[in-house]
Amino acid sequence: MINEMNKGFASDNNSGVHPAIFKSMKNANNGHVVGYGDDPFTQKATEIFKNKFGDDTNVFFVFNGTGANVLGLSTVTQSFHSVICAETAHIQEDECGAPEKFTGCKLLPVEPVNGKITPKGIIPHLKGFDFEHHSQPRVISISQVTEMGTVYQPEEIRALANLAHENNMLLHMDGARIANAAVALDLDFKAFTKYCGVDILSFGGTKNGMMMGEAVLFFNPDLTHLTKYIRKQSMQLYSKMRFVSAQFLAYFENDLWKKTASHSNKMAQLLAEEVAKIPEVTLTEPVEANGVFAIVPQEVIKPLQEQFFFYIWNEKRSEVRWMTSWDTTEEEIFEFVELIKKLIEKKSSA
Amino acid sequence: MINEMNKGFASDNNSGVHPAIFKSMKNANNGHVVGYGDDPFTQKATEIFKNKFGDDTNVFFVFNGTGANVLGLSTVTQSFHSVICAETAHIQEDECGAPEKFTGCKLLPVEPVNGKITPKGIIPHLKGFDFEHHSQPRVISISQVTEMGTVYQPEEIRALANLAHENNMLLHMDGARIANAAVALDLDFKAFTKYCGVDILSFGGTKNGMMMGEAVLFFNPDLTHLTKYIRKQSMQLYSKMRFVSAQFLAYFENDLWKKTASHSNKMAQLLAEEVAKIPEVTLTEPVEANGVFAIVPQEVIKPLQEQFFFYIWNEKRSEVRWMTSWDTTEEEIFEFVELIKKLIEKKSSA
Amino acid sequence: MINEMNKGFASDNNSGVHPAIFKSMKNANNGHVVGYGDDPFTQKATEIFKNKFGDDTNVFFVFNGTGANVLGLSTVTQSFHSVICAETAHIQEDECGAPEKFTGCKLLPVEPVNGKITPKGIIPHLKGFDFEHHSQPRVISISQVTEMGTVYQPEEIRALANLAHENNMLLHMDGARIANAAVALDLDFKAFTKYCGVDILSFGGTKNGMMMGEAVLFFNPDLTHLTKYIRKQSMQLYSKMRFVSAQFLAYFENDLWKKTASHSNKMAQLLAEEVAKIPEVTLTEPVEANGVFAIVPQEVIKPLQEQFFFYIWNEKRSEVRWMTSWDTTEEEIFEFVELIKKLIEKKSSA
Amino acid sequence: MINEMNKGFASDNNSGVHPAIFKSMKNANNGHVVGYGDDPFTQKATEIFKNKFGDDTNVFFVFNGTGANVLGLSTVTQSFHSVICAETAHIQEDECGAPEKFTGCKLLPVEPVNGKITPKGIIPHLKGFDFEHHSQPRVISISQVTEMGTVYQPEEIRALANLAHENNMLLHMDGARIANAAVALDLDFKAFTKYCGVDILSFGGTKNGMMMGEAVLFFNPDLTHLTKYIRKQSMQLYSKMRFVSAQFLAYFENDLWKKTASHSNKMAQLLAEEVAKIPEVTLTEPVEANGVFAIVPQEVIKPLQEQFFFYIWNEKRSEVRWMTSWDTTEEEIFEFVELIKKLIEKKSSA
16 A cells, blocks of 8 residues: 655654755756765764764764664674663664564563663673573663654663673664654763763764655774675675765754754654643653654544554554654644544544 | 866766756755755655666655765665675775675675676675575676676676576665666666666766766565665655655756767767877777776876876776766867877977 | 483383393394395384284384474475464473474464364364465374374364374374373274374374384375385484384384373373362373473472482473383382472471 | 485495494483583583684584585675685585675685686686675685595685785685594694684585584684674574584594594595596596585496485586595495496496
């Protein structure tokens, strides 16, 4: 089924490309440059990341978020390792087993609270070290923003990093929505990643106005002497890499990322505030970034979806997920909320 | 080292994006569409492929050529299979082992003649069928255009397809430069692929004016009921897929692909003709598409590379590879040839 | 550290080989036979399994339990599948990630009750079918006897099989201690495996008096046309296979397996009864086969281990695991129980 | 088809177990010992290997030859590496792709001369170092005895080791028939392995009178800190390991291995000498260990196989392989040769 609607709250990756980013790609489309990253655009984009995260940061551009996560995890694991993550983590739920397939590792899911995992949930898995029968715990992986629209506080991240490091493990962050987190925390990127002990970061932009491309950042350069081979072997080395790099140039220019993510987060707040006024709708997760989770009367879901596309999160609970994005408008939100109200009324009066 | 030159003969993927393709991407950048391929652009691009190759063609868009080859091979192999290809094949030489890593298969390299493999070279590997100690031959894989710039004739392809099918095997074609082959053969795509018995085709466009994206085509729909999972697990499922599909829309509109590939091939012919006039330069492969292989005096290579970027193919033989592309100009070629002459003269008079 | 003790309750695989099995191996050691299973001993052993489980049973001998589980799972899965099992399952806890490494699948652990999983725990994982982002549920795997020494009742197995089959999935049983289960249930093997809907069975004997070797049984021959290649590729094809097959000949002769497993189970019952009389010792799992789990005063564990080797199961809870085996004697048990009592007394009087 | 013949020249692994080895296993079958290698038998066997190869040798016992090769290669490779070996190597031809599947590496076959590879054949593959598009050459792997029954001289091994080490690579030796090589060279094991620069050795005994089990030896202990996990994950960790170790105890006692291998080699010499007298039979490889390769009249093969089992090596050339083993008798050989003569005569007179 092809969905022809061009509005909705299905996902921030249903949105298009920010015009400034498109323009930057166009500017990069000028003559020949060497492929696979040895070009001036990639050099500049790399420098920006080093400026933001420190000179000892190693940067690898890839195509997409799953590729970023897998490259980050592959670089630091052997096949007999395990990776601890939330039951709801993208690497556990939404990557069709790419991490297991490519790394060979075992993923150990931990029940999250509001999408977040804590030392309490992780510690029972920190066992069997040095015991050859047991997959060796090696990475704790968290998503920032989480898949439930919540945001880890710096001290929560630091606690996880400490736990990891005390056990000779590493902390990986899936930052598919890292800009939304930065805005929510009102911190620069480094403050809640490298400074909190994150070792590997999937830095995404596609959900915040880019066309494609992620950057995998390693804050310990000792880890990465083999990463370039892994990237190529994992089919994530882009020939015309300048067209990813050029996007990041625009993304960081005048903090474009901040404007788009701020807008997106604000729209989620607005949506949350407005639906909270409807007694039949119950928010199920704190709205901290650009995702809104809510239980709505089951009967209104389908007619609502006919005009605004979005996904049901939990069929049984009648829980839905609404994602806002950089191009969501206030009008859309009010229109959407009015429609919910109308559908609920109609249903009650039926 | 970052190369700042914006001209050269290094690779057709060092070129940029054709303006018409860029424009099509821009047109697609309008509001929200569902991600991961359930969008109208992808629907249309798929229809075009079905029009060109037949309704029973299944189409899967991916990010890049290595991804296309791996998806195609993964779909039709089990890990205990083997894949027979040229020693010079991209899957053997240039993918850092991605096929082995992802499929688990053994690759069996065959010594090619002018980049092509023949039944004679393949037949010795068609053994051990049903013998559990031996990797089971399953796929013959060829590149069209080959990595040596040559083009398989339809009857050569048919002979390989027949050999494959007689042995319950499949024929895969790496069509990273398939447009250049179509132009060279003066045939439509179907005539030398599906009609000649090709089963799986990596259909590339990036080397002929696209930004990124390939299509994996399967001519037997029975093969593909699991391909969508393999694509996702192999990190090749693009969220904003419309931006690949929109490129293909432009690529096929008014046969843009034919114009760009024709131009590229003509430029290679011109280059070949011109350098053939230089006694100190020897062409080493037939020039049938957009690649020119030549032995040049060793002393001129480095100064030549300082003004035009290209790769040494065989250091010992002093053999170089020059690739032309959709945006190569006659002026560049004449300038290049003059420089060669000048450098050779200088050397002789030294 | 090398443990020189030759008694204890560490594991049933710490025991040696039953003399009748050894004798059968010796009898097989007569001249040449074809390797890799095309020998009369393997033929006979295969026939016995077919007699016991039905002619449509396909039998593959392998070296060990992990190999058996991986071969069984590999045969029926693709890398994008998932396998649902108990958190305590051998494939989850004790195989160092071999299933993930070799199959590429995701393992989904379910919290067990007394080592067993139930539809209630499994059903939340039966989602995402046909959704390419999600690992596709394919196998439910249970251990019989469970790792907690408990035994699934036939109706429990049937319920899991029905759940699997309703979802186009398969039921795998890790039968490392299947003889102990058969004795506990007082049923023949078929009654609680094939007849209850089990599709794939790892049939072990090493923990019940054999030297090495397991049989992987498939009750649907349609599944196994590729298994022989997978066995070879997974390094589980034994050249001198007669020495595994000959063990199974003795194992089934006059129901030797039943005598050894009955004895082992009885010894566990005796041990459980005797320690239950000690107020300071608490049994933590039902004793249904040959494993006894108990909480004992922490101070007695170490001195106890100095005379009888066994493993601590849960350090925090001071829970230990005692396994009996085919050669455990009543004397050992009484000696052991007396020692526990003595150590507890000593401790109280200290 | 089950072959009931108990004599023949099919393979040295069609033979049984030497009585002294069987007896040692029986002696080990006494009470409980800790599983998975922490037992006194394994300790002693390890000490013997350390005595023979030096204290810095790390020893890992596994089930079989394929397992040994894969464990050795996995320990020293990443998935983007390549392994260079003979086209006829066991890892290339006879392991159903286990090395590719488990390591992810590319195998690069080199055309051998009399089963052996030389620097000349290898050097063309030593390219693409540090180039991320190319599988990185990491291991040269040779078989000693080769699959063609020939034996590398120490200086040949040293040359390969030097070549490997100069390129930051390692030398692996598949020693499935290492005892036959030691006897052929009249050298102790160390002299043509560790002393010649071999880094990893699969030390086999199954083809020389053992029941099962190989030892993987690493002469650089820095390589092996992860090997124990790889062994477990590769399904090669044997629970009742004493029954492999006990075999090695007998194997080395009074140089049993030397007696059995000497006998086997002598029998091959005798066979070669005798068939060499038959004008219609042509030896095709030097007979240096326990394998004889010969071209025989096609018509005699089948009737010959009806009385003595053996394999056709090359159907087209009418080339057969005859392997002798520790239990081959002179009588068998003379009987066999007479039969060949008789069949040839019969054929000529027909």
